[in-house]
Amino acid sequence: MRGFVARRMAGMALVLLAVSLTAFLVFNVIPGGDPTVRIAGRSASEQTRAQVREDFGFDRSYPVQYVRLMGQVLDGTLTSYPDRVNVRDEIVRGIPATASLVIGAAVIWVLFGVGFGVLSARYAGRWPDRVVGALAMVAISLPVFWVGAMLLYYLTYRVELFPPGGYVGLSEDPGGWLTHLLLPWFTLSLLFIGVYARVLRTSMLDAEHEDYVRTARAKGLSERRVMTRHVLRNALVPLVTLFGLDFGAAIGGGAILTEAVFDLHGVGQYAAGAVDSLDLPPVIGTTLYAAFFIVLMSALVDIVYGWLDPRVRVDG
Amino acid sequence: MAEPVLRVEDLEVAYATAAGPARAVRGVSFAVAPGETLAIVGESGCGKSSAAHAVMGLLDARRASVTGRVQLGARELLGASHTERRLVRGGELAMVFQDPLTSLNPVQRVGTQIAEQLHAHRAIGRAAARERAVELLGRVRIAAPAATVDAHPHELSGGMRQRVMIAMALANEPRVLIADEPTTALDVTIQAQILDLLAGLRVELGLALILITHDLGVVAEIADRVLVMYAGRIVEAGSPAEVFLDPQHPYTWGLLGAIPRVDRPVAPRLPAIAGLPPSPLAPPAGCPFQARCPHAVAACAELPALEARAGALGHADRCVLSPTVKRARREVVGRIGLEVSA
Numbered sequence: 001m002r003g004f005v006a007r008r009m010a011g012m013a014l015v016l017l018a019v020s021l022t023a024f025l026v027f028n029v030i031p032g033g034d035p036t037v038r039i040a041g042r043s044a045s046e047q048t049r050a051q052v053r054e055d056f057g058f059d060r061s062y063p064v065q066y067v068r069l070m071g072q073v074l075d076g077t078l079t080s081y082p083d084r085v086n087v088r089d090e091i092v093r094g095i096p097a098t099a100s101l102v103i104g105a106a107v108i109w110v111l112f113g114v115g116f117g118v119l120s121a122r123y124a125g126r127w128p129d130r131v132v133g134a135l136a137m138v139a140i141s142l143p144v145f146w147v148g149a150m151l152l153y154y155l156t157y158r159v160e161l162f163p164p165g166g167y168v169g170l171s172e173d174p175g176g177w178l179t180h181l182l183l184p185w186f187t188l189s190l191l192f193i194g195v196y197a198r199v200l201r202t203s204m205l206d207a208e209h210e211d212y213v214r215t216a217r218a219k220g221l222s223e224r225r226v227m228t229r230h231v232l233r234n235a236l237v238p239l240v241t242l243f244g245l246d247f248g249a250a251i252g253g254g255a256i257l258t259e260a261v262f263d264l265h266g267v268g269q270y271a272a273g274a275v276d277s278l279d280l281p282p283v284i285g286t287t288l289y290a291a292f293f294i295v296l297m298s299a300l301v302d303i304v305y306g307w308l309d310p311r312v313r314v315d316g
Numbered sequence: 317m318a319e320p321v322l323r324v325e326d327l328e329v330a331y332a333t334a335a336g337p338a339r340a341v342r343g344v345s346f347a348v349a350p351g352e353t354l355a356i357v358g359e360s361g362c363g364k365s366s367a368a369h370a371v372m373g374l375l376d377a378r379r380a381s382v383t384g385r386v387q388l389g390a391r392e393l394l395g396a397s398h399t400e401r402r403l404v405r406g407g408e409l410a411m412v413f414q415d416p417l418t419s420l421n422p423v424q425r426v427g428t429q430i431a432e433q434l435h436a437h438r439a440i441g442r443a444a445a446r447e448r449a450v451e452l453l454g455r456v457r458i459a460a461p462a463a464t465v466d467a468h469p470h471e472l473s474g475g476m477r478q479r480v481m482i483a484m485a486l487a488n489e490p491r492v493l494i495a496d497e498p499t500t501a502l503d504v505t506i507q508a509q510i511l512d513l514l515a516g517l518r519v520e521l522g523l524a525l526i527l528i529t530h531d532l533g534v535v536a537e538i539a540d541r542v543l544v545m546y547a548g549r550i551v552e553a554g555s556p557a558e559v560f561l562d563p564q565h566p567y568t569w570g571l572l573g574a575i576p577r578v579d580r581p582v583a584p585r586l587p588a589i590a591g592l593p594p595s596p597l598a599p600p601a602g603c604p605f606q607a608r609c610p611h612a613v614a615a616c617a618e619l620p621a622l623e624a625r626a627g628a629l630g631h632a633d634r635c636v637l638s639p640t641v642k643r644a645r646r647e648v649v650g651r652i653g654l655e656v657s658a
């Protein structure tokens with residue numbers, strides 16, 4: 001186990017290095033990426049620009065700039081170019097909203113995804129399966145921004161059931177926290193519910209044809225026990241991988257559309273703003289933050305996988 | 317012989333397919349008594365596994381229709397309620413499958429899988445179930461039962477896994493054990509051990525053992541009676557000595573001829589029966605083997621009943637040819653080294 005953790009940590013460092021390097025390089029080759037113009041303004045004199053270049057170190061070579069940037073990442077002094085706001089503080093400020101959104105939505109999408117998946121597999125080919133299948137396709141196909149906008153229009157503007165976006169801290173006002181998050185939760189989980197229901201249906205139907213399920217029936221187990229302990233138990237294994245990566249991506253700021261539509265000011269929305277204004281430091285900061293969660297979740301998935309399936313249990 | 321514990325009569329199994337019902341088992345009858353080993357032999361697709369699954373009640377009622385009679389003791393199983401059938405499965409009627417690796421749940425410990433079968437049939441505490449699991453593993457001659465009970469299937473060898481399967485099947489002291497190709501997936505040396513085990517358990521526990529196999533060597537070793545199945549029908553029945561030394565049905569001749577022999581010069585190619593079995597979608601009336609049989613006559617369009625020949629106690633076959641004709645034909649076939657397909 002200790003060896004596993006060490007290997008995973010080393011791997012994580014490498015991934016973060018590669019991700020930051022890629023973000024840095026991409027930023028420096030795209031047109032309009034030159035931060036000098038953005039900081040000094042379009043009409044600034046050549047003298048001002050030279051001054052900016054010198055102040056920010058843009059006149060140095062790329063390796064030097066990169067190393068300096070990474071140093072700032074490590075000691076938490078990374079600031080955005082135009083307004084000199086500390087990137088770490090901004091990310092930390094976005095975490096409660098993002099975590100509330102993603103954890104809540106994850107609970108919903110797992111419960112309903114698994115529930116509908118089981119229902120679908122149980123009644124495969126019959127009407128409950130067809131209904132769930134059709135709804136799942138709709139849920140997967142609907143764009144998140146459209147769903148969010150429709151909900152906002154009908155449920156906050158036409159009928160004032162919910163507050164019109166924004167985030168309220170859990171500790172400040174638990175009721176407000178909940179009402180502000182119900183629509184975002186629904187919006188974010190809709191797609192995942194559809195995907196998980198379909199994936200689980202398929203893997204349950206596959207598992208149902210396994211020899212050990214026939215054995216379970218030959219043992220005289222009740223149908224319920226055959227389904228839960230043998231079919232579902234084995235069918236959930238692939239879903240764990242899916243969940244780990246989906247959750248990692250969303251908690252790392254990937255729920256950009258939902259956060260933006262409901263104006264939650266989470267990490268994703270911050271990242272989107274940084275990309276929009278071509279501001280390198282927050283782009284690097286949020287990218288590393290997201291990559292960290294994805295790598296972390298994939299390591300966790302491996303551990304949980306070994307627990308769910310002893311054949312692949314991690315050694316060392 | 318003792319009163320049969322399991323009696324199957326006129327068993328018919330038909331699978332629903334897009335092209336119509338596929339008739340896998342057609343009018344099969346047999347009975348097996350406590351302490352007796354009944355072997356059902358035949359090539360893949362002859363319906364032997366379908367018959368076993370039908371007896372166990374493992375066929376999906378939506379995909380397969382099963383008719384006839386399956387009597388366990390005095391009880392009729394076909395037509396019994398779902399719950400009644402479930403309680404018989406893994407209770408009085410147990411089954412062991414071909415591939416013990418895929419037949420055991422990969423994510424559950426061996427002891428859990430055995431205990432689960434106990435819990436399904438009786439009120440038994442966790443500790444007692446575990447104790448019984450260890451005892452059962454010892455009974456199937458696993459060397460370290462107390463350690464094996466906590467192992468996962470992938471940590472065991474193929475032979476050990478099959479022993480676990482057998483231990484599981486024995487959990488509730490079944491009266492009938494159906495073993496569907498129990499040694500096919502195992503190494504030859506392990507095969508012998510598993511057969512010994514099954515033969516021993518049959519005597520110790522007074523089990524009625526139904527052994528489904530295509531391995532005639534296995535049959536010769538432990539069977540009391542043999543049924544030869546072809547295209548969903550029993551074509552010949554008798555003791556191993558009768559069926560192997562005095563085969564009556566031309567299909568049985570072909571089946572016996574297809575065993576590679578090491579005590580004879582190597583044939584240029586392995587002997588095989590020419591042609592393919594008939595489609596279960598449109599099985600022929602009369603003898604199912606007539607299309608491939610080099611000895612077929614017009615009378616083969618009628619299928620005689622499986623009746624014991626005069627002078628032979630339990631030896632019966634369904635070939636219309638007279639015993640004299642058969643003997644003459646068989647000798648010719650034997651001399652030319654059996655039919656070799658082109």
